[in-house]
Amino acid sequence: MFFKRSRFCGALWATERGDCPFSSTGYYSLSGFTHHPISEIDPRHPTEIVTQNLLESLAAENDRQRKTALGEARRMAQQCALKRHHAICQSSIRSSAERAMHYGFFASDAQRTELWQAAYRLYHELTESGHYTPDKIGRISGWSEITCRRWLEFTKAEFAFLRHLMSGNFSTEGFPRHMLVRLGHEYFDLPPKPGGEPVIAIPTITAEMSLEIEELEADSATESKMDEVDDGEDNTNAIEGSELQNAPPPETPKIEQLCLF
Structure with a gap:
């Protein structure tokens, strides 16, 4: 990282590929x-501008945004x-x-793996699942x-391009410049990593998707049962007083003790 002074105070730039906090x-x-006018150069030393507190706050915000994207x-x-x-x-x-x-x-290898x-x-859902063909996209979007x-x-x-990068190959030949800039910004303008880029395993779609479906369906079933309980309570309140008086006393529930150890 280096600090480059300008008429707008300055800017921080990454000097190498890899994690940029x-x-x-x-x-x-x-x-x-x-706090100086645009026409004047800030006379402060870079260390007075780029303080440790500033770097820590920038790193915390960047980490928050990365987690949000994931x-x-x-x-x-x-x-x-x-x-x-x-839908x-x-x-x-x-x-x-x-x-x-x-x-x-500009992330660590572990963070890049999760994100990519x-x-x-x-991308697999959009291009290889068969759910987003031109005619189906047209019906959804009206294009x-x-x-x-x-x-x-x-x-x-x-x-x-993503599959190309996940293989550890960061050569840009054959890919349009506007795609490199829009997705990777300044990354490809920096010198290559001495040890090369990490290879990221292609995720297994079917098994993981099935697991996610089971988890989400279980949550949905739990919510439905809770709704049924709430409906039952509302119906009880609607019973007239005479019916409640004639109703048999509730049975004492049996309490079972589980041995956990």
């Missing part, structure tokens, strides 16, 4: 951290696993995938057939 793009503007991608994958894809706009799914992919560049595997599931086909082609190109 202060920003998901490898760049952070400090224009809001000066949680969003995982929730979207769960909805797709429950076959609710017909989800394809653009929302791709947006979650792109965000997870974006936050995986989550993004992989979403023309040409627009749907172009959108799907671009989504497939992003998915191919």
Whole structure:
């Protein structure tokens, strides 16, 4: 990391590929951290501007945003696993995938693995599940057939780019510049890692999807039972007083003691 002074106070820049705590793009503007007019250069020493407290606060916020992107991608994958894809706009799914992919560049290897595997599931849903063909996308979005086909082609190109990167190959030949900048920002302008990039395993879709479905269906069943209990209480309140007087006394419930050790 280095600090570059400018008429807007300055900015922080990443100097190498890999984990960048202060920003998901490898760049952070400090224009809001000066009280001097724009026409004057902030005379303070860089260490007076870039303090330890500032770096820690930037790292905490960047980590929060990264976790939010991962949680969003995982929730979207769960909805797709429950076959609710017909109610989800394809653009929302791709947006979650792109965000997870974006936050995986300037991250640790473990963080990148989680983010990119989550993004992989979403791209797989859009391009290989058969749920988002041009005609189905058109019915959901109201787009023309040409627009749907172009959108799907671009989504497939992003998915191919993700698989390329997950293999540990970070060569950019054959991929358009605008895709590199939009998803990876300044990452590809920095020198390669001396030890190379990590290889990320392709997630197994079917097994994990089945597990997620069972967990979510169990939660749904529990909520239904709770609703039934609530309905029963409401019905009891509706019984007239005479009926309550004639009702037999409730049985004393049997209490069973479980031996846990």
